[in-house]
Amino acid sequence: MTTHDVVVVGARAAGSAVAGLLARLGHDVAVVDRADPRGDTVSTHHISRTGMVALHRWGLLDELRATGAPELRELTFHRPEGTVTRPLRPSQGIDHLLAPRRYVLDGLLAEAAVRSGARLRTGLTVAGVRRDGSGRVTGVHGPGVELSARFVVGADGLHSRIARSVGAAMVGRRPDGGQSRYAYYAGLSRSGIEFFLTDGALAGIFPTHDGEACVWICTPAGTGDRDLDALVRRFAPGLARRLRDGRRTSPVSGMMRSPNHLRAAWGAGWALIGDAGFHRDPISAHGISDAFRDADILAGHLDAVLRGRADERAALGAFQQYRDAAVADIFDVTCALGTFPPVTGLADLMRRLGRAVDTEAAALAAAGNPEAAAPAAGTEMENS
Secondary structure, eight states: OEEEEEEEEOOSHHHHHHHHHHHHTTOOEEEEESSOTTSOOSOOOOBOHHHHHHHHHTTOHHHHHTTTOOOBOEEEEEETTEEEEEEOOOBTTBOOBBOOOHHHHHHHHHHHHHHTTOEEEESOOOOEEEEOTTSOEEEEEETTEEEEEEEEEEOOOTTOHHHHHHTOOEEEEEOOOOEEEEEEEESOOOSSEEEEEETTEEEEEEEOGGGEEEEEEEEOTTOSOOOHHHHHHHHOHHHHHHHTTSEEOSOOEEESSOOEEEEOOEETTEEEOGGGTEEOOGGGOOHHHHHHHHHHHHHHHHHHHHTTSSOHHHHHHHHHHHHHHHHHHHHHHHHHHTTOOOHHHHHHHHHHHHHHHHHHHHHHHHHOOTTSOOOOSSOOOOOO
8 A cells, every 4th residue: 555645547648647747746646557658559649739738838849859750830631622731820839730659659758757756657457446434535446556545537548447436427428439540651751741531531641750650541430341441442542542652560450439428527536537538539639639638737726736725626626617618619520520521511620620729729828837847857767
């Protein structure tokens, strides 16, 4: 048994981010995960402007660029009637986007959390939460692990054990989304992010590390084909021609039916962030930014509670209120995109998504945690 201010379950984008922020603010934080965050995971990689704002304020954006993630400054839209390319409009101090491999991004965040003072423990499976006589969550337990904490943060993804263990209610639910498939390719000519809009599908290219690109396609659930190449040939022949010049370097990954739901974000002694609290179809490629936004806002509210400056109910209620307001428009647009309207409607929804992300990024820039300074340099990540 060890005792901490906060135990974070899940050490990927959301968990390592919130652990690092709370540790920088002076709190005793343990973050646990079954796996090493420096491994790969299912992801479309794109970090929207909201996520870039968070990385910049945390002092990690330059560090991520230094890993070789290409700076993406152009957006290209391929439609049946033609192609349009435009530069990314600078806003909130951000003039480019990134689409890093997850083993690079998550490893960097975990290392930053450890440098800031968080204790990372991998190879541990959390079975559920511990409670006191009043029902308040007071820690977590599992094979070989008993951790006590003033707060438990569930950052353990779509199938969150913490969410199930605390009985987090569904506060918003939409029909399941479509299917998504992706793989990595080398040898593709690339100058930025590309989208291929067609009736019945949305596909794209996100340039990433090592001269490779994530090539993806989203289609309605039950489309039939699970083979990426077959789907691309069927729905995006222009992209299929591009792939002839490249070489696939990975197996095909993805999700065959994507849940769209919003869970209660907090209760007595616990909170949920990232996919554990809010999951939507990956067609909007906003999951990493959701994780960063939640981590940033929750860290500020938890810090106030831990220091005795705010009432828990008021502070965590404000966190959920902020999250719900932040995701509302993007959730609506994502679910609408997942109906795969004709190309004109798809283009209108993508423009609306861009406006919603800009609004969210501006709100996060105004509501951030300036007290959570960048992590110190020079401390290696420790696993136990």
